[in-house]
Amino acid sequence: MTLPESMRPTRRHVLDLDDFTRHEIETVLDTAIGMKEILSREIAQVPTLRGVSVVNMFYEESTRTRISFELAAKALSANVVNFTARGSSVEKGESLLDTMRTLQALGADILVLRHSYAGTAHLLAQHFRGAIINAGDGSHAHPTQALLDLFTLRDKLGTLERRHIVIVGDILHSRVARSNLWGLTTMGAHITLCAPPTLLGNEQFWLDTWPDLRIVYSLEAALQDADAVIVLRLQRERQEAGLLPSLREYAQFFALTSARLQAAHAGMLVLHPGPMNEGIEIAPDVAISAQSVIEEQVTNGVAVRMALLYHLALHLRRKGA
Amino acid sequence: MSAIASEKEILNGDEIRRAITRIAHEIAERNEGVQQVVLVGIRRRGVPLANRIAAVLSDVEGVQVPVGELDITLYRDDLTLRADVPLVRTTRIDTNVTDRVVILVDDVLYTGRTVRAALDAIVDLGRPARIQLAVLVDRGHRELPIRADFVGKNVPTSRDEVVEVHLSEVDAGEDRVLIAHPPR
Missing domain, CATH: 3.40.50.1370 (Aspartate/ornithine carbamoyltransferase)
Structure with missing residues (x-):
């Protein structure tokens, strides 16, 4: 049996594009082409990430990015939880790291973070055992x-x-x-x-x-x-x-x-x-x-996020196995 | 290649051509024509094989049978067991498969796990009237209750041997199928 050509994954987090090689960007974009085809189907869902938990941590308002990540995770059959600072223990003074540790203990594999302070995604990446995706941190990166x-x-x-x-x-x-x-x-x-x-x-x-x-x-x-x-x-x-x-x-x-x-x-x-x-x-x-x-940017956003979730989740799974 | 002690050719270009011609005829016979047939090649080498079968059917039956391309990566059952993350390629099936006869085409049938993934992928796209399987080489060692409907050549192998299919559309050089024996 011949196996498809593949990419050696070393990446655990997506914090900015400053550490992406051209080959890596191309791999993500090529993967997203396949993902876009899935989104065009009548039943736009594949079973690939069953059992993977994705938490959207949004400390700043967002419609399209949050929904886009949610749809991307669901199209790959991952479990998705949306966390918003409002109405959570953050209002009782829980710190970002505390919240992250709580979500980690609850079994989160991938955290998608939107925060108004630059550097918050990098901070979480230093402490979280799973993968962090930066969904926008202050004026820094998206x-x-x-x-x-x-x-x-x-x-x-x-x-x-x-x-x-x-x-x-x-x-x-x-x-x-x-x-x-x-x-x-x-x-x-x-x-x-x-x-x-x-x-x-x-x-x-x-x-x-x-x-x-x-x-x-x-x-x-x-x-x-x-x-x-x-x-x-x-x-x-x-x-x-x-x-x-x-x-x-x-x-x-x-x-x-x-x-x-x-x-x-x-x-x-x-x-x-x-x-x-x-x-x-x-x-x-x-x-x-x-x-x-x-x-089209909005539609493509779901496909690109599916491509990232796919690569990060499989990398995590393999390490855990 | 240096780790492989010896190679033996089990099909040459002419034999591959005859096998494909015979499979095409069997497909037409089994399905009483090909009006309802959609050929779906499993990436990568199933795709050129499906195109070749369609070309024969066009000559023999005078019907242009639609050909699709199926990528099964997202349906694999070994994604977390592999050392690398496989590239996702595009599935392209322009014909609605519901109520059609879908013929999955692949180069080698081995454990049956690729076909299992392909069945799941096809069912997600619609509800075919029937799904059949055509392969160039059946090398045995099934791990799932799956069999082929159309077989180019049955080749008894041991598990440590490697069956290499070379097709001019995707590989350099001529069409041929080799069996590579591991070093003893």
Whole structure:
């Protein structure tokens, strides 16, 4: 009997994309193609992860990421428990590590953590016996969002090698931008960042970390020759913090409008991690235009998370066996 | 390969071609034509075999039988026993299998565990009228109550021997089936 070609797994956690090799990213994306086929079936479920327990630990609000992880785990027949800080012992003062130890004692194999503080996923990874998946920690990292962006871009563009991707918006506070910078760079894409200076911060920091980056302050100029643009969500709090004169002024210079879309290269793809502020960073007609792949990003997110759960869970199981 | 002491050819290219032709005829005979038949190759080498059977059926019966590709990775029963995590590939079956005659096609039938996984995978896609199994080589040593309906060649083997199927679509070189004996 011939066995399929395979990948040697050494990975236990998914905390960011900075420690992913190109081969590893490609393995995840290739696995996700098979997972996407399962999701298209009438009965979108396979028995692969029966008996594996996944706990979604969400300390920050989220609709799509939490539901996406829940659907991914269920499509693989894992057991899923949703934990939200509200209504739990966290309100009685239980610490993050205590909560983690309790979930560990209850038999959790994989913890999916969303937290408003950067570094919380790394902290749990130092103490948890199973696997940790970072579902967004502060302004730091959101690796599963970046992987689903890579999947969507590769699917549409054929490859990421030498493709020109623009990231526009609140780069300074964006975990989506950071994880995408690691992932896109590893996959050989060319990246341009575009933001008001107050939402970019120190230019040198970005260039020191990713020397091949381009930083452009005009969206029209940034979009020239772009194969795709990732539009980031603008948090309304940024204006209250004094980083923006007004949301209207931001929209005037940095919103992806249909005029700016038409001025760009005809096939340019539009991505947005959601939830969108329509009329602020993106015009409503752009969000549902033929070039928008925002809905596909959501569907692809489930497939990519299934691929990660599959690899991490089998690795854990084998170690335990 | 250095660990293998000797190899013996048990089927050459012509013999493989004749075996496939005979299997195609048997499929048409058993099912009174092939109007209801869907061929489903189990990845990887079942897929080119299914395509070759479909080509014969197209010549002989004048019917284009649909061919699908089945990946059984997510249904394996040894996922946690292996040293590596197997790659998941895509299942592609464009025809609804419900009420059709599904013929699973694979290169070698051995323990029967791959076929068990394939049966589970197919049943998740619909409710076929019948499922039949075609294999190029049956080497014995079943661990489950599974048998093939169409067999290219029955080959008695010992468990420590390896049956290697080479098909030009996926392997370099010519079509042939080898049996490799371990060093003594």
